[in-house]
Amino acid sequence: MHLKKARYPRYARYVFLAGFLLLASASFAKTMVYVSNADSRDIYVMELQPDGSATMVEQVATGGTVMPLAVSPDHHVLYASLRSLPYSVSSFAINRQSGKLDLLSTVPLADNMANLSTDKSGKFLLAASYTGNKISINRIGKDGAVEAPAQTVIATREKAHAIATDPANTHLFASNLGGDIILQYKFDAHSGQVTPNDPPYVETRSGAGPRHFVFDRHARFVYCTNELDGTLNTYAYDAAAGTLKLLSTVSLLPKGFKGDALAPADLHLTPDGRFLYASERTSSTLSGFAVDPDSGALTLVGSFPTETQPRGFNIDPSGRYLLAVGQKSNHMSSYAIDQKSGELHLLHQYEMGKNPNWVEIIDLQ
Template sequence: MKKNAILRGVVGAVFGLAASVAVHAASYVYVSNADSQDISVFRLDAQSGALAAVETVPVGGTVMPMAFSPDHHHLYAALRSKPYRVVSFAVNPLDGRLVELGRAPLAESMAYVSTDGTGRYLLSASYGGNLLAVNRIGENGVAGDVLQTVKTGPMAHIIRTSPDNRYAFASVLGADAWLRLKFDASTGALTEDEKPAYSLPKDSGPRHFQFSPDQRFVYLIDELDGKLHVLAFNAANDTVKPIQTISILPAGFSGDKPWGADVHLTPDGRHLYISERTSSTLGAYRVNKETGKLTRIGTYATEKQPRGFNIDPSGQYLFAVGQLSPTLSAYRIDAKSGALHELGKYPVGKGANWVEVVDFDGSND
């Protein structure tokens, strides 16, 4: 108890000091390294895109998916080795360093974690356990016990709430289904619809998805068939309809099979990027903001087996890691064309697989 009280005092002092700074702007990049069981922390130079190492945080387990709280003050990291746990960290906005606050059980090995729009609940999806789950998050920002589990078809891969926080959507890779579940933000309860919100062709393997910034479209990448789907999103009733399906594979693809991974949009919604692990490439697309449709503009070699990447909140930089690579690649995004220009490479841990980028601009710290 005494230790917890001291820790709370330290965290409070950190945030108190941050709040007293009239003008403060800093961006940080976090990389989870599954095999070395740690998190790499970098400070981002907003002018040049260069990264400076801040610290490496040991977590004592196979750390993979991570998620920030809506206010960016807390980072949640899921351990996919037994005992399955979520580690809650306070983030120091002055230097990006992490302070561990606590650990709580997860229902299974989780391939994805996210917070709801209120920051009161942690949602997770289990690829091996074929389920979705909800953990409570306390007022102190620390994730607590599991509140609910929902069985799915095989290989649930991601769960995220809709922009209005009324529903959660989840990709179930082995069922070729994109599920819709009513979400009660007062209790954290999920209630699954009888039918999927969107059913995909057999052996598509739906994986990650992103809502467009204007909430009019959803972009859903498949893991198994090399496809990317554009869905028109009706925010009034949280339903979708397909409008385009395109390839994520580079020209001349010669691998045994596609292996799609991640998808992200720039904050202005003008450009979209995907990672394809068999070819170890990033694909870049121009977004028609009126129709939501995509046009491929380039393919870029990147780190080997790029499971995860992300874009900074300014939309200027993209950071990619590979599970079979010891480095992170940093790119500048051309605001007009969407082209990627490599800026440099930085050492990370073993089995790097997840990237989160956060910005403290003085308004949310």
């Protein structure tokens, strides 16, 4: 395990003050970072320090091509999708003091799953298959381990890519990148059963390719990256009906970029909902937007160079730091998020395993 770090003294004062304030808080929780490395078949476990640096805790072998990760709502279990045969999911107990991982089980999934999440109760694992054109729902046992086989498997249009329930846990959504739709279901949180909503989906622009989506914290808006046309959609969310309505579309094309077609991937909101960031893999940039709290409208903050082919990134629970990994650089960069402007300032860079692609960051509970 090697974590080579590059320091950037220009922002040392900012980082020191931020770290001092966090350390002074009696309620400061240990913050853990989990990075899946597909080709080295392992998960890096790190602790995020108050200054935005990361220290290695352990390297966990997975025995398969590990890609998407998900964390239980209580932060007690980490789930890892293994996208090499046999397609499966590993459940790891998270040590509440150290953040280390202890394997609970590895069980089959219905297909090669490109995305995982749990429902808001933590009783069901939701998965979407890009290559298998389906979504699935598995029960989660009392010990936090996923149970097999799946209780529900649903065929979708081509290339299902992301799946999640809304904040109220009453509706479920799944993007279909090849079908240019986001599926809309009613979700029974007791049984885990889903039924098509009315309407059963919302369409994107033809050829857009909806990929990842995220709800704002008040469940009024949903944001979704479109992989094939290089854009990001904003939807109004009717929480009672469980339906989406397109409000606007913005481009993720960096100013002056003249390379190949864009390929947006991940997106995350800061915990306070003030800023939204999206990764773009062709230009290897992170686009930042200020979010209007009333309309949900996005105003570009800037496009920031990052690791080569940034498939995955995440924001820490304090909203102070963003960590991004590059599939082709095999590195991770940490950034300070300017709390006034939303601009990103590079702090540190670390060596990762081969093909790092997913980042989860949690406070231990």
